[in-house]
Amino acid sequence: MSKQYTVALAGNPNSGKTTLFNLLTGSHQHIGNWPGVTVEKKSGRLKQHTETIVQDLPGTYSLSAYSPEEIITRDFLIDESPEQIVNVIDATNIERNLYFSLQLMETGVPIILALNMLDLVTKQKKYRIDIKKLSYLLNVPVISISALKKQNINYLTKQIITNNETKQIYSYPVYDKRLESALSMIEEQVKGLVKENHSRWYAIKLFERDEEMNNLNLTEAQQDEIDNIISTAEILFNDDSDSIIVNARYEYIERIMNMCVVQTSNFSMSMSDRVDTVITNRILALPIFVFVMWLVYFLSIQTIGTIGSDWVNDVLFGEFIPNNTNAILSYLHVSIWLKSLIIDGIISGIGSVLGFLPQIIMLFLCLSILEDCGYMARIAFVMDRIFHRFNLSGKSFIPMLISTGCGVPGIMSTRTIESKSDRRMTIMLTTFMPCSAKLTVIALISGTFFPENSWVAPTSYFIGILTVIGSGIFLKKTKLFSEPPTPFVMELPAYHLPSIGNVSHSVWIKAQAFIKKAGTIIFASCVAIWFLSNFNFHLQMVDQNESILRDIGTIIAPIFEPLGFGDWHATVAVIAGLIAKENCVSTLNITFGTTTTSSFIDALRHTYSPMAGYSFLIFNMLCAPCFAAIGTMYKEFGDALWTWRAVIYQTVVAYMCALIIYQVSQIIQGNISINFVVLATVAICLMFYGIFVKRSHPQLELY
Structure with missing residues (x-):
C-alpha cells in the first residue's frame, strides 16, 4: 500500500489560493466543516499524484490565536504535521505576504513558496523580483506561477511530488x-x-x-x-x-x-489603483454601489433571469410535468386525494419555488463575478466608512455580505469579530439582508405587482442596509451594546478578470444547496400545508375555506390587517416562512389552489393591492429568519435569552417598517383608517426617538 502525503495550502486572503487549490485537485475535492467550528474545510487529491492530499487552509494573515481561521491553520500545521506547506504569495504585495511566510517557516514544516501574480507585477512595472536570489536567501524552493492564467502549475506540481519522495530539511529565518x-x-x-x-x-x-x-x-x-x-x-x-x-x-x-x-524607474499607478480612485471615492462610491446592485437585480429579476423562470413556471411546471403526471396517475387509477396531493400539493408547491431557480442562479452569478473580480471587497471598504459614521463596526458588513447567500454562514462568520458587543449585535442584525431564500419572495412580489418597475427588487437590499444602520444607531445607545466599535482593517485585492472555474463552482454549490432544500424541507412543508389546507379537524377532506389551515390563519390574521395582508392565505404563508422563507411562495400557491403560474398571479392581484404585496415583502425580508438561522443564532449566542431578544427585535422592527410603508401609501391614496394611522404614527415616533434623539449616557435597556 502506497504512503499518503499531506500538503497544506496556506496563504493570505485574496492571494489566489482558492484558484490554485482548484487547479491542483480538479474534481478530487471534498468540502465540509472543520470539527467543532463552522469554517469551511476543503481538501482534495493532487491530480497527478493521487497519494498526495492537498489540504486548503483558511486564508489568514498570521498564526496568532485570535480568530477561528488562525487557530485552525496553526493547529493543523503543528498537530497534524503535514509533509510540506505550499505557501501562496501575492507578488503584488510581497512584503506583507512574506510576513506570513516567515511564520510558516517557523513551524518547522518544509515549505514551497508559490509566487502568484508575478505577471501583474511585470505588467504594472512596479518592481522586479529576483526569484533565484529569493530562493537562495530563504533556503526554500520558490516557483513563479499564475493561478488565474494556469501558468507553471505543472512545475509546482512536480516540486510537490519531488519533495514528497525526498526527505526535506526545513529552513527557518535567523533573526538578531x-x-x-x-x-x-x-x-x-x-x-x-x-x-x-x-x-x-x-x-x-x-x-x-x-x-x-x-x-x-x-x-x-x-x-x-x-x-x-x-x-x-x-x-x-x-x-x-x-x-x-x-x-x-x-x-x-x-x-x-x-x-x-x-x-523600477518607470513606476506608474496601476490600473487597479486608478479604478479605485473612482470606485472608492467618497462622493461617487455610494451612487456606484446603488447602480451596481440595481443592475444585479435588473439582470436577475427583470430580464435574463426572468426568461428562464418564465419557461420553468409556464412550460416545465405549468404544463409538461403536471399534465404528464396527471395522465400517468389517471392511467394507474390513483385515488383523487392522492392525485391532489401529488399535483396540487407537491408539484405545484415545489414548482412555485424551483420556478425562481433561474433568477437565483443569475443573482449568484452576478454576485460571484463581483466577488471574484475584487469589487465586493471595495463594498466592504465603502460600507465600513459609512458604518463608522454611525458608530458601527465595519467588520459587521462582511457577515452581511455573506448573508446575501444564506443567513446561516453569515451568522457563523461573526466569530471573527473580537468585540463581544459588536459580535452579538451583528448576529442580531445580519439576517436583515435578503438571502437567496428571500429572493423567491422578492421575485414573486416584484413580478406580480410591479412588473414594469426595475427598482422594487433592489429596494429590499437597500432597506435591509438602512435597517441595519438604523438598528445599529439605536442599539449602540443601549447598555447591552454600548462598547465602542472595533477597528476594521482589510486588504483591497487588485482587480482581475473573474475565473470561470471559480465563478461556476460557486454558483453550482449555491444552486445545488437551493435545489436540495427544495427537495427536502420544502417537500415536507408542501405535504404538510396541503394536508392542513384540505382537511378539517375531523380529518375529513373539505374545501380549503373549511380547512384546518384556514381556521388557524383566520385567528392570527387580524394582527397583519394594519399591514395590508390580514387574510388567512398571507398569514399562514408568513408562519410557514419560519421553516424556510421559500415556503411563503409555495404556501400561497397551495392555499389559493392554483395549478398554473398565470392563475396564481391573477389570484394574488385580485386579493391584494400592490402596496399590500410590498408590505408583505418587507415584513418577510426583515422579520425573524428561518428555523435554521435561528438555531445558528442560539448556537453562536450560547444563550436562549439572547436568541429570544434577537427574534423579538427583528419581528418588531419588521412589523413597524411594513406598517409605516403600507399606512403611508394608504394616506397618499386617500384610504385612511384612523386607528391604523395612529398606530403607524406611534411607530414613526418610536423610530425617530431611537435613532435621532441623543443621550449623553447609554442608559436605555433593550427591553
Missing part, C-alpha cells in the same frame, strides 16, 4: 543574535516536551507570551527560567517581547527585499 540566543535557551527548556522540528515555533510562541502555550505542562522552575529569559531580552531591546518578534520579522523581510526586489 540577541533574540536568537534567547530563543535557543527557551528551546532547551521545552526539549522533550514538543516535537524537535516544532521546538523553534514553541520557543517563539513562549517568547511572545502566547496564552495558548499554557498547556505545555512546564514545571515551575522551567516557567521561571523562561520568564527570566524574556525579561532580560525585553531590557536589552527596551521593548515588550511581542513587539521584539514583530520587529525582527520585518527587519528580516527588509533585508530580503533590499537584495531581491528591485524598484
Whole structure:
C-alpha cells in the first residue's frame, strides 16, 4: 500500500489560493466543516499524484490565536504535521505576504513558496523580483506561477511530488543574535516536551507570551527560567517581547527585499489603483454601489433571469410535468386525494419555488463575478466608512455580505469579530439582508405587482442596509451594546478578470444547496400545508375555506390587517416562512389552489393591492429568519435569552417598517383608517426617538 502525503495550502486572503487549490485537485475535492467550528474545510487529491492530499487552509494573515481561521491553520500545521506547506504569495504585495511566510517557516514544516501574480507585477512595472536570489536567501524552493492564467502549475506540481519522495530539511529565518540566543535557551527548556522540528515555533510562541502555550505542562522552575529569559531580552531591546518578534520579522523581510526586489524607474499607478480612485471615492462610491446592485437585480429579476423562470413556471411546471403526471396517475387509477396531493400539493408547491431557480442562479452569478473580480471587497471598504459614521463596526458588513447567500454562514462568520458587543449585535442584525431564500419572495412580489418597475427588487437590499444602520444607531445607545466599535482593517485585492472555474463552482454549490432544500424541507412543508389546507379537524377532506389551515390563519390574521395582508392565505404563508422563507411562495400557491403560474398571479392581484404585496415583502425580508438561522443564532449566542431578544427585535422592527410603508401609501391614496394611522404614527415616533434623539449616557435597556 502506497504512503499518503499531506500538503497544506496556506496563504493570505485574496492571494489566489482558492484558484490554485482548484487547479491542483480538479474534481478530487471534498468540502465540509472543520470539527467543532463552522469554517469551511476543503481538501482534495493532487491530480497527478493521487497519494498526495492537498489540504486548503483558511486564508489568514498570521498564526496568532485570535480568530477561528488562525487557530485552525496553526493547529493543523503543528498537530497534524503535514509533509510540506505550499505557501501562496501575492507578488503584488510581497512584503506583507512574506510576513506570513516567515511564520510558516517557523513551524518547522518544509515549505514551497508559490509566487502568484508575478505577471501583474511585470505588467504594472512596479518592481522586479529576483526569484533565484529569493530562493537562495530563504533556503526554500520558490516557483513563479499564475493561478488565474494556469501558468507553471505543472512545475509546482512536480516540486510537490519531488519533495514528497525526498526527505526535506526545513529552513527557518535567523533573526538578531540577541533574540536568537534567547530563543535557543527557551528551546532547551521545552526539549522533550514538543516535537524537535516544532521546538523553534514553541520557543517563539513562549517568547511572545502566547496564552495558548499554557498547556505545555512546564514545571515551575522551567516557567521561571523562561520568564527570566524574556525579561532580560525585553531590557536589552527596551521593548515588550511581542513587539521584539514583530520587529525582527520585518527587519528580516527588509533585508530580503533590499537584495531581491528591485524598484523600477518607470513606476506608474496601476490600473487597479486608478479604478479605485473612482470606485472608492467618497462622493461617487455610494451612487456606484446603488447602480451596481440595481443592475444585479435588473439582470436577475427583470430580464435574463426572468426568461428562464418564465419557461420553468409556464412550460416545465405549468404544463409538461403536471399534465404528464396527471395522465400517468389517471392511467394507474390513483385515488383523487392522492392525485391532489401529488399535483396540487407537491408539484405545484415545489414548482412555485424551483420556478425562481433561474433568477437565483443569475443573482449568484452576478454576485460571484463581483466577488471574484475584487469589487465586493471595495463594498466592504465603502460600507465600513459609512458604518463608522454611525458608530458601527465595519467588520459587521462582511457577515452581511455573506448573508446575501444564506443567513446561516453569515451568522457563523461573526466569530471573527473580537468585540463581544459588536459580535452579538451583528448576529442580531445580519439576517436583515435578503438571502437567496428571500429572493423567491422578492421575485414573486416584484413580478406580480410591479412588473414594469426595475427598482422594487433592489429596494429590499437597500432597506435591509438602512435597517441595519438604523438598528445599529439605536442599539449602540443601549447598555447591552454600548462598547465602542472595533477597528476594521482589510486588504483591497487588485482587480482581475473573474475565473470561470471559480465563478461556476460557486454558483453550482449555491444552486445545488437551493435545489436540495427544495427537495427536502420544502417537500415536507408542501405535504404538510396541503394536508392542513384540505382537511378539517375531523380529518375529513373539505374545501380549503373549511380547512384546518384556514381556521388557524383566520385567528392570527387580524394582527397583519394594519399591514395590508390580514387574510388567512398571507398569514399562514408568513408562519410557514419560519421553516424556510421559500415556503411563503409555495404556501400561497397551495392555499389559493392554483395549478398554473398565470392563475396564481391573477389570484394574488385580485386579493391584494400592490402596496399590500410590498408590505408583505418587507415584513418577510426583515422579520425573524428561518428555523435554521435561528438555531445558528442560539448556537453562536450560547444563550436562549439572547436568541429570544434577537427574534423579538427583528419581528418588531419588521412589523413597524411594513406598517409605516403600507399606512403611508394608504394616506397618499386617500384610504385612511384612523386607528391604523395612529398606530403607524406611534411607530414613526418610536423610530425617530431611537435613532435621532441623543443621550449623553447609554442608559436605555433593550427591553
